[in-house]
Amino acid sequence: MTDIIDKAAMALSGGLMLLGIVGLGIVEILAGPPYGAAPVTNDAGEIVATPMVDPTLRTGLVLAGLVVLGLYAAYKLATPVEEADTAKGAETMAD
Template sequence: MTQQFDIVDKVALAVGAALMLLGVVVLGLIEVLAGQPYGAAPLTNEAGEVIATPAIDPVVRTGLVILGLVVLLLWGVYRAITVDAPADRTPREVTAD
């Protein structure tokens, strides 16, 4: 059984994967290249003053990944409810020798 992808399938897979890769890989590399701190929370000193914050807000990164997963979930639902054309199942007469 082979899978045939139409334009909707290709766009949904590309957008979902691109959003997740952007949120995890690209913004993760930017965060590493920006330097310390690597954590999601801002660093504070003993007085409670913020001394360092992450380069990219973790809410943005998480939102991109979740949006990518939602796109893929919606694509999966679309694939589940669309019906492919049935295969040609015409009965054939076979005679025995």
């Protein structure tokens, strides 16, 4: 059960954040200028082009991913720590 929640938390949080940052970032590039998340302005400061994807949505997705991680952390704090299983440990070389 815990293993499923671990994987679900990692997949959902990572998925939300990567969707906001990378996924919709690709959409933004493919949609043409502006390629970033800020509107294009002319010399007079007037907005001449706005991002296709609202930055509020993209930042919201990233924040949602962080909230999932926060909820996961709260869950881990609320559930008892599993007994140490010495058989699970393994000495691991870095390289």
